[in-house]
Amino acid sequence: METHIQVKNLNAYYGRQQVLRNINVEIPRKQITVIMGPSGCGKTTLLKTFNRFFELNEEARLTGEVLVDGQNIYGRDVDVTEVRKCVGLLAQRPSPLPMSIYDNVVYGMHIHKMKKDRKEYKAAVRHYLEIAGLWEEVQNRLHDPAASLSIGQQQRLCLARGLAVEPEIILGDEPTSALDPISSQNIESRLLELKRQYTTVIVTHTLRQAKRLADSVIYMYMGEVVEAGPAKEVFGNPQHERTKQYLEGLF
Amino acid sequence: MKKMKKKRFERRHLMEFFVKSIMQTALLIVAGALGLILWAVITRGLPSLTWDMVSQVPQGGYYMGKEGGILNAIIGSIYLAAGGTLLAMLLSLPIALYLKTYLGDSKWGECVRLSLDVLWGIPSIVYGAFGFALMLTLGMRASLLAGVVTLALVEFPIMTRAMDEVIRRMPADLEQAALALGSTRFEVALHVVARQTLPGITTAILLAFGRGIGDAASVLFTAGYTDRIVTSPMRPTASLPLAVFFQLGSPYPEVRERGYAAALILTVIVLLVSFGSRWLSARLAKYTIK
Numbered sequence: 001m002e003t004h005i006q007v008k009n010l011n012a013y014y015g016r017q018q019v020l021r022n023i024n025v026e027i028p029r030k031q032i033t034v035i036m037g038p039s040g041c042g043k044t045t046l047l048k049t050f051n052r053f054f055e056l057n058e059e060a061r062l063t064g065e066v067l068v069d070g071q072n073i074y075g076r077d078v079d080v081t082e083v084r085k086c087v088g089l090l091a092q093r094p095s096p097l098p099m100s101i102y103d104n105v106v107y108g109m110h111i112h113k114m115k116k117d118r119k120e121y122k123a124a125v126r127h128y129l130e131i132a133g134l135w136e137e138v139q140n141r142l143h144d145p146a147a148s149l150s151i152g153q154q155q156r157l158c159l160a161r162g163l164a165v166e167p168e169i170i171l172g173d174e175p176t177s178a179l180d181p182i183s184s185q186n187i188e189s190r191l192l193e194l195k196r197q198y199t200t201v202i203v204t205h206t207l208r209q210a211k212r213l214a215d216s217v218i219y220m221y222m223g224e225v226v227e228a229g230p231a232k233e234v235f236g237n238p239q240h241e242r243t244k245q246y247l248e249g250l251f
Numbered sequence: 252m253k254k255m256k257k258k259r260f261e262r263r264h265l266m267e268f269f270v271k272s273i274m275q276t277a278l279l280i281v282a283g284a285l286g287l288i289l290w291a292v293i294t295r296g297l298p299s300l301t302w303d304m305v306s307q308v309p310q311g312g313y314y315m316g317k318e319g320g321i322l323n324a325i326i327g328s329i330y331l332a333a334g335g336t337l338l339a340m341l342l343s344l345p346i347a348l349y350l351k352t353y354l355g356d357s358k359w360g361e362c363v364r365l366s367l368d369v370l371w372g373i374p375s376i377v378y379g380a381f382g383f384a385l386m387l388t389l390g391m392r393a394s395l396l397a398g399v400v401t402l403a404l405v406e407f408p409i410m411t412r413a414m415d416e417v418i419r420r421m422p423a424d425l426e427q428a429a430l431a432l433g434s435t436r437f438e439v440a441l442h443v444v445a446r447q448t449l450p451g452i453t454t455a456i457l458l459a460f461g462r463g464i465g466d467a468a469s470v471l472f473t474a475g476y477t478d479r480i481v482t483s484p485m486r487p488t489a490s491l492p493l494a495v496f497f498q499l500g501s502p503y504p505e506v507r508e509r510g511y512a513a514a515l516i517l518t519v520i521v522l523l524v525s526f527g528s529r530w531l532s533a534r535l536a537k538y539t540i541k
Binding site for chain 1: 429431433
């Protein structure tokens with residue numbers, strides 16, 4: 001197992017409040033890593049440090065390192081837009097851009113000037129919509145407003161849009177929590193298919209989803225990583241009392 | 252199932268009926284007032300609304316009921332309102348963006364919003380007097396430019412507050428969605444914020460234009476009045492609201508009728524602008540996120 005993201009001595013603060021305490025974890029390449037824990041434990045905050053969304057909050061401050069392929073993404077000479085191109089995000093609620101379905105997928109490729117001409121863009125849009133399992137449903141209405149799609153379709157559109165900029169890592173911040181069961185299942189099966197090509201990190205608060213998806217697990221409590229490791233070990237034989245209690249549904 | 256009671260005898264249903272009736276009455280009064288205004292302006296103005304009215308300037312004897320029209324006032328009003336709106340826009344857009352980007356809901360932000368609301372409430376004759384005092388200080392005479400500046404002052408609080416509301420309603424998720432794809436802040440503003448808020452900003456601008464073109468008091472001292480079509484920003488200009496005002500005050504019945512015709516022209520312009528802005532913002536809003 002090869003490490004893709006390595007977090008070293010990470011401490012994070014919102015104003016005076018410390019939200020992450022001395023985090024040291026490794027996230028394996030081309031697997032699904034699930035971050036779980038009770039609400040307020042810092043799991044979303046940890047996820048947000050991976051695409052530098054953490055710093056969008058004005059009060060946010062952080063020490064330590066997040067290394068992607070050995071390079072610290074908080075290093076001085078790192079371009080934040082390059083980090084975010086390399087690390088895609090599937091948000092809690094899908095938020096399509098105020099454009100057509102087609103333009104939503106093209107947008108990221110456009111700003112990074114990734115293709116040569118219209119033909120290539122068109123082909124790429126089809127390709128990524130197919131990967132996201134949306135092509136069949138939208139191929140005849142590509143120029144309709146993205147907001148006209150159902151919530152579940154919007155989330156798949158957001159997946160296609162994120163994949164179109166060719167990231168290596170996909171982050172999911174409870175990506176199915178706003179969706180109905182069938183749409184959730186749809187997104188989950190996409191993520192399972194995609195893990196062969198992408199390193200995936202998912203935050204979830206549903207234990208059953210964690211069990212369905214995880215190859216590897218990070219369990220957090222009160223801003224600290226309590227336990228991290230392969231899913232089989234953490235679920236089958238948790239080492240810490242807190243993890244055991246969480247898995248048994250005691251809190 | 253128990254046998255259901257008849258609904259109309261219950262007290263709470265009576266209450267609902269009562270409150271609903273108040274709402275409907277209020278709506279009826281407002282709609283009726285609008286209808287009456289249109290009816291009055293059309294029935295009195297339409298008979299005198301000839302082609303000459305909109306294609307000629309006042310000839311000798313116009314103000315005693317002889318030939319001529321008010322093209323000078325139509326063109327003057329369009330210049331005044333367009334100039335004022337443009338100038339107000341140059342102030343409003345940066346202020347609205349500054350409010351959103353840097354001040355937000357902070358104490359200073361609320362302070363600025365309160366000031367704008369106060370400015371909104373100030374009667375336009377006060378702006379007129381202020382513009383007049385400013386003109387005298389600068390040694391200017393009544394002119395199109397002075398009128399434009401004063402109208403801009405009348406319009407800008409309306410425009411800024413309307414834009415502020417539109418920009419504030421922009422969902423935060425949208426910006427983050429674009430940032431997550433690796434956009435720069437500038438790209439987010441250009442591609443996402445602009446697209447999302449453009450319909451509302453268009454409405455704000457045209458709302459202010461509508462207010463500006465109908466305002467008489469602010470241009471009374473500052474833009475003056477003349478029977479010629481204005482050719483230079485430093486010359487005085489006629490305007491429709493003042494054309495209405497002067498002609499309605501005439502002792503000649505024909506001239507008073509023409510006052511109504513001028514009011515009709517002004518009303519039609521305002522209606523066109525309103526419908527135009529609705530149409531335009533609906534078109535621009537096709538892709539926005541509700």
